[in-house]
Amino acid sequence: MHFFYKLGLGLWVALMSVTGHAGYAFNLPEPVTPIARETLHMHNLVMVVILFLFFAVFAMLIYSFYTHRKAVGHKAATFTGPTNRKQWLWALSPFALLFVIDYGVFGIPAYHAVVLYEDTKTDADLVVKVTGSQWMWQYDFPSEGVSYTSRLVTPRDQIDSGAAKGAHYLLEVDNPLVLPVGKKVRFITTSNDVIHSWWVPAFGVKRDAVPGFLREFWATVEKTGTYRGQCSELCGKEHGFMPVVVNVVSQQEFAAWLVSKKQAAAAAAAPVETPVATPAPAAAQAEPAPAKAVVVAKSVAQ
């Protein structure tokens, strides 16, 4: 059984790599978080088992089509159900096997995967608030007082009038989310208008942004790089045009990026806050600003 699993997995991986080179993506992307790795493992396991089941039964059917047909003079049997102990055993054994597959082979690792997926309450190194709105993402680092929006920058002529499309067509934004590598990031997500859904396939996480409610998920990205995804809950006209881009960088680069963001925000916020008589205490400044104000601050900064 284990041998067949290895064999199936080998064939599956071989097929993936061949078609991967041909430009036909075939399977989930390379995982870069513990959840994505767990998910890919579950996915491969399930695929190998169900492909085996499907083709085993299909092969039985093909055999039956060739041997049990009128054209070769096969006489029809008349049985309508199991009649003796042996036949009952034969009839029930597939269901015993199915039980083991469902609740053992799939069910046990799936349980652990859900435990992992929902592990949002243990200490995180960083909290990021992701707010969906029609049609952009807003990222807040509440403890750092950094907040900005992230929108599609693909030029309209590439979308509408057939201009040559760039390599990251529809997957490029003005301000990507920046995260440190190897740190547990706790995401809190909500929405300003309708339901959106934040998805980066390489992270293995997707969670709906529900207006008026907070949802949580987490990711520890283990590899630096740029990761891309898209909104995956229909949110109106521009649903196909609100991508997610995440730059995962080293701890030092992340710290430097945060400082630059804070300086830009402070520079932008300073003239706005001048008319206020009493300077806001530091703690209040750390709280995320309302979305509209952030948009204004952003455009001033640019």
Next chain:
Amino acid sequence: MAHDMTHGLPVADAHGGHYNGGWIRWLETTNHKDIGIMYLIFGFVMLFVGGGMILTVRLELFQPGLQFVQPELFNQLITLHGLVMVFGFAMPAATGLANYMLPLMIGAPDMALPRLNNWGFWILPPAAIMLTLPFFLGLMGVGPGAVDTGWTLYAPLSIQSGWGMDFAIFAVHMLGVSSILGSINVIVTILNMRAPGMTLMKMPLFAHGFLMTAVLLITIMPVFAGGVTMVLMDRHFDTHFFNAAGGGDPVLWQHIFWFMGHPEVYVLLLPIAGALPHVFSAFARKPIYGYKAQVYSFWAIAGLGLVVWAHHMFTSGMSFGSQIYFMYITMAISFPLAVLFFCWIATIWKGSMSFETPMLFALGSLVLFGWGGVTGLALSDAAADPQYHNAYFMVAHFHYAFYPTAVMGAMAAVYYWLPKWTGHMLNESIGKVHFWLTIIGFNLTFIPQFFVGLAGMPRRIPDYPVMFAEWNMLSSIGAFILGTAHLVFVYNVIKNIRGGEKAQDKAWEGAEGLEWTVPSPAPYHTFETPPVIK
């Protein structure tokens, strides 16, 4: 005309050929065969409406960039495709089969409530117009267009949407009333009008399948009607059922919708799951295997189907316990479904098979629905589900569940009983062309969608990153082949109505059941004196 006026009362009477043509006959008829045919025609017309819409979508998705359809129109097309196919095609087509065949199969002279039957049908065309009218008005530049929220109508998007949404809400109300009336009729007919001696456990499996469908519909449609009414209230009467600012919850809508939406899957499946065993048995020339097991599986599927709805909501944010429950209970559905597959395979096993068109479609349905079923196991995993959910992997999965059953299964049933309806045998060579075009077109459409979904393509997007281009092009080519296959089907059916080899009363060598004891084509009134079942 005077003749019609005096005798055209909508009552089931014994004077065959009473109505002398004209459209009034179709408006007033209470005959189950007339109504069954009207349901079938309506269903297949809607199949072409929904198919035309999705072919426009596939045309747009043929390559990256926006070429033919702007996002606003795209969202209307995908939404109407879903609603039209589920409520306009699949349910009416199955109800048509039930209307025509149930009385014939259980030895009843007609449905129990003929006037209700007439009413149930004639609600449908206005409902279909209600649903699609804003779309066509929108094309002509009037109004904001049809409902554009996806067939799931998720709040708050459905609160925000234009007045096409209000039309859709009223259409859903009318479709719901029609389904409930039809379901009441089926239940009353089955419970009261079986031929003497036909106990429930001697009843044909098709009747059992449809009985469960009717029970499910009566359970879920009122809930759905209540839900869309809440959306209507939120839109126009300042309630806040789905608005957190007023103490509501958008996710509440998802629970209401999927409490209807998931059993709906089995509403579409069970009539076909009841029809397929008859086809397998007839063309394997062997009695149905595991009759009782299949009946109990229908009940188990219906029962479990009512308690698994939130597996559509694993990304909506649920407690750990809920996720585990909905994952494990969803896996449990694989058991009654596996019983059905086991029984169907055991029915043809060691039979004396021949491969006429109905058998080809039934076998195609078995194999392809099998793949739809096992991919469902992948989606049931609550932690892996986010990678599939709302991506093309899921789209491909549910099309492998719907198309082989609601479409190919319905075609298997239509081809199987067509000689009884028209009195003519099928043209086998056209039937085979139809079958193979369907198989090639369907797989070419949806296999690429599994891959493009795993690669990360979300559903319901009018334009996509260039890395998804190859698979989408293949999928679009497949979709147009599949569309062509449906034209072959229509040609074949019309040709069969016009003429063909004369069908015997028992049109197929291995066919069993009361419907094959009446002449082909079936006379206007059948079983005026009930047959006796030993």
